[in-house]
Amino acid sequence: QSVLTQPPSVSAAPGQRVTISCSGSSSNIGNSYVTWYQQLPGTAPKLLMFENNKRPSEIPDRFSGSKSGTSATLGITGLQTGDEADYYCGAWDSSLSAWVFGGGTKLTVL
Amino acid sequence: EVQLVESGGGLVQRGGSLRLSCAASGFTFSRYAVNWVRQAPGKGLEWLSYISSDSSTIYYADSVKGRFTVSRDNAMNSLYLQMNSLRAEDTAVYYCARDKRLSVDYWGQGTLVTVSS
Numbered sequence: 001q002s003v004l005t006q007p008p009s010v011s012a013a014p015g016q017r018v019t020i021s022c023s024g025s026s027s028n029i030g031n032s033y034v035t036w037y038q039q040l041p042g043t044a045p046k047l048l049m050f051e052n053n054k055r056p057s058e059i060p061d062r063f064s065g066s067k068s069g070t071s072a073t074l075g076i077t078g079l080q081t082g083d084e085a086d087y088y089c090g091a092w093d094s095s096l097s098a099w100v101f102g103g104g105t106k107l108t109v110l
Numbered sequence: 111e112v113q114l115v116e117s118g119g120g121l122v123q124r125g126g127s128l129r130l131s132c133a134a135s136g137f138t139f140s141r142y143a144v145n146w147v148r149q150a151p152g153k154g155l156e157w158l159s160y161i162s163s164d165s166s167t168i169y170y171a172d173s174v175k176g177r178f179t180v181s182r183d184n185a186m187n188s189l190y191l192q193m194n195s196l197r198a199e200d201t202a203v204y205y206c207a208r209d210k211r212l213s214v215d216y217w218g219q220g221t222l223v224t225v226s227s
Contacts, residue, residue, distance in 0.1 A: 002154060044219050044220055045155065045205070047213070047216070056215075090155070097160075097169045098160070099214060100157065101157065103154045104155070
């Protein structure tokens, strides 16, 4: 059971938009920044979004992030087949003194 | 270019021990905290341990507390994870990951640990 809650899967057609939610509590998302990772099959997680809504320079602006209260959302527009991956949210939990992650969301581009 | 390269994984019997290493390059290792995170086959990410830049602060997940020990050698740009009393449920890919204080940014490619019963 993960501390952060994500939907197990989402799907959408190429070119469409999809959002992935991440729900936590006051000790983690509510009190910390949210980070998002993309994990392509057989590879290590890759930083996608940090400090809620900042993109590393190599990440296209099709990806966006937001946070409100104890929840966060990752948005992806103009879906491409190469976006098919597992997406994880993460945050520091001040009560646990630990990094906590969501269970991951599998994105399928139909 | 930031690089983290894990090594030391392999097949070990239940109850056995293993020591993982993580070699860092491309950044000033001594200025960053680092973490160990694992991923069991077909499962999500599980954070295991945090060690501050000067080793003064260390945290562990309850699942490994008392069995795993994290350490680092800043002169060697290396991070270690000593794993004792290994269980079948410790079977996973183990990643080291750089801590930027507000986020965990760079990850290594991982090393596979398989605990046989």
